[in-house]
Amino acid sequence: MESEEFRLPRSRLANERLHAMVPGGAHTYAKGDDQYPEDLAPVISHGHGAHVWDVDGNRYVEYGSGLRSVSLGHAHPRVLEAVRRELERGSNFVRPSIVEVEAAERFLATVPTAEMVKFAKNGSDATTAAVRLARAVTGRPRVAVCGDQPFFSVDDWFIATTPMSAGVPAATTGLTVSFPHGDLAATEELLDRYRDEVACLVLEPVGPDEPCAGSPPHPGSGNSASRYLTGLRELADRHGCVLVFDEMITGLRWSEAGAQGLYGVVPDLSTFGKALGNGFAVSALAGRRELMERGGLRHRGERVFLLSTTHGAETHSLAAATAVLRTYVEEGITARLHALGARLAAGVRSAASAMGVGDHLLVRGRASNLVFATLDEHLRPSQEYRTLFLRQLLAGGVLAPSFVVSSALSDADIDHTVDVVARACAVYRKALDAQDPGPWLGGRPVKPVFRRSA
Known part of the structure; x- marks a missing residue:
C-alpha cells in the first residue's frame, strides 16, 4: 500500500531526540507525535506560504498552520517587513x-x-x-x-x-x-x-x-x-x-x-x-x-x-500584529479564507461521496475553520479511521490535522488536496468493506490530546 511505502526516517530520529529532552516530544500537546500515525509525524524544516518541508525533504500542503495561528501563510512579506524593521530598533x-x-x-x-x-x-x-x-x-x-x-x-x-x-x-x-x-x-x-x-x-x-x-x-x-x-x-x-x-x-x-x-x-x-x-x-x-x-x-x-x-x-510581535490587522482589512483576508474553505469543503465532500464514504468522512465548521470527522462502519467517531485517513494524506503530500485554511493557499493547492482526499477515500472504502481498518493503520491509532494516562 502507498502509505506503507511512505517513510520519515529523519523525522523519526528527530522525534526521538525531542522525547529525550522535551516532555511529550513537543511544546504543545496538540503537536505531539501521538496525534499522528505511528512513525509518520513529520518534523518541520521550514515553511513558505501554504507549504512546509520536513527534515526528510518532503513538501506538504499544510492546513491548520501553527494550530490556526498562521492564517496569512508562512513568512508573509508584509508581516516580515514590519518585524525586520523593529528588530533593528530593539525589541x-x-x-x-x-x-x-x-x-x-x-x-x-x-x-x-x-x-x-x-x-x-x-x-x-x-x-x-x-x-x-x-x-x-x-x-x-x-x-x-x-x-x-x-x-x-x-x-x-x-x-x-x-x-x-x-x-x-x-x-x-x-x-x-x-x-x-x-x-x-x-x-x-x-x-x-x-x-x-x-x-x-x-x-x-x-x-x-x-x-x-x-x-x-x-x-x-x-x-x-x-x-x-x-x-x-x-x-x-x-x-x-x-x-x-x-x-x-x-x-x-x-x-x-x-x-x-x-x-x-x-x-x-x-x-x-x-x-x-x-x-x-x-x-x-x-x-x-x-x-x-x-x-x-x-x-x-x-x-x-x-x-x-x-x-x-515585544516590539516585533506587536509590529507583526499591526501588520496582520492592516492586511486583513486592506486585502479582504476574511472573505478569502471563506472562499478557499468553501471550495475545499465542496471538493472533499464530492470526493468522499464519489468513493462511497460520504457518510463516514464529514467536513464540519465555518468555511474559514474547517475540521473533519472520521466515522466507522457503524457511524461512530473512530480514531482508527482517522489514523488511516491521515496516513493517506501524508503519503500524498498533505499535512492536515484539520482542514483549516490559510489565505496563502492557491486553487491548485486545494485541487491537489481534493485529489489526495479522493485516493484516501478509496482506501477508506476498502477498510469499511472489510469492517477492519487495521491493515491500513501501520501501527497504533492516533490518540486524543486530553486523556488521563499516556
Whole structure:
C-alpha cells in the first residue's frame, strides 16, 4: 500500500531526540507525535506560504498552520517587513515603546466593540486575566465555562475540568462549573443554582456545530448564533456576571472584529490570539473601559493584577500584529479564507461521496475553520479511521490535522488536496468493506490530546 511505502526516517530520529529532552516530544500537546500515525509525524524544516518541508525533504500542503495561528501563510512579506524593521530598533525597553501605542490604536480600530486592550504572549494568560478581573469586579469565586468547547487555558481553573487534572487542588476544581452551548435554560438553571456565586461566563462565541458557510459572513448574519448570544448577554446582565468571549479562533477568521463583530453582541471582555500575530507570539485581552481600568492606575478601587509580562509588548510581535490587522482589512483576508474553505469543503465532500464514504468522512465548521470527522462502519467517531485517513494524506503530500485554511493557499493547492482526499477515500472504502481498518493503520491509532494516562 502507498502509505506503507511512505517513510520519515529523519523525522523519526528527530522525534526521538525531542522525547529525550522535551516532555511529550513537543511544546504543545496538540503537536505531539501521538496525534499522528505511528512513525509518520513529520518534523518541520521550514515553511513558505501554504507549504512546509520536513527534515526528510518532503513538501506538504499544510492546513491548520501553527494550530490556526498562521492564517496569512508562512513568512508573509508584509508581516516580515514590519518585524525586520523593529528588530533593528530593539525589541524590549524599560518603558513602553511607541509601537505599543500604534498596536493598541490599530487593534481598537479593528475591534470597535472593545474600549481598552492589553497585550500578552499567549491565550492562556489573556483568558486567565479575564477570569481574575471578573472575580475581582464581582467579588464572586466561581467560573462557568462552556463545557462543549475543548480549551481555554493551561491554568488550574480550566485544566481542572479536563481528564488531565493531575496536580490541580480539589478546592480549585470545585470553583469551575460548566454550561452547555446553545441552551439558555440550562445556563439559567446553573446561575440560579449558584446564585450570586458565578463571576463570569466564558465561551467561544460559536458552537461545536457551527455551519459551514459557502460565502463570506456579514454583520448580523447567523441569526441563530446572534439570538443565542443575545440571550446569553441578557442572562449575564440579569445575574450580574461578566460575559467573556474567547475569540482565539474566531478573531479575524469570522470577521476582522471577530464573532462579536459578526453577530453584533458585545461581551464585557474578550481575548484574541492565534491569527493576530500570524505565528508571532501575541495575544490580547480587550473589553469595557470600566472593567479594564481596574487593572490600571486611574481608578480609586482595589487594584487588580491584570497582566504584567516582561515580553508582552515585544516590539516585533506587536509590529507583526499591526501588520496582520492592516492586511486583513486592506486585502479582504476574511472573505478569502471563506472562499478557499468553501471550495475545499465542496471538493472533499464530492470526493468522499464519489468513493462511497460520504457518510463516514464529514467536513464540519465555518468555511474559514474547517475540521473533519472520521466515522466507522457503524457511524461512530473512530480514531482508527482517522489514523488511516491521515496516513493517506501524508503519503500524498498533505499535512492536515484539520482542514483549516490559510489565505496563502492557491486553487491548485486545494485541487491537489481534493485529489489526495479522493485516493484516501478509496482506501477508506476498502477498510469499511472489510469492517477492519487495521491493515491500513501501520501501527497504533492516533490518540486524543486530553486523556488521563499516556
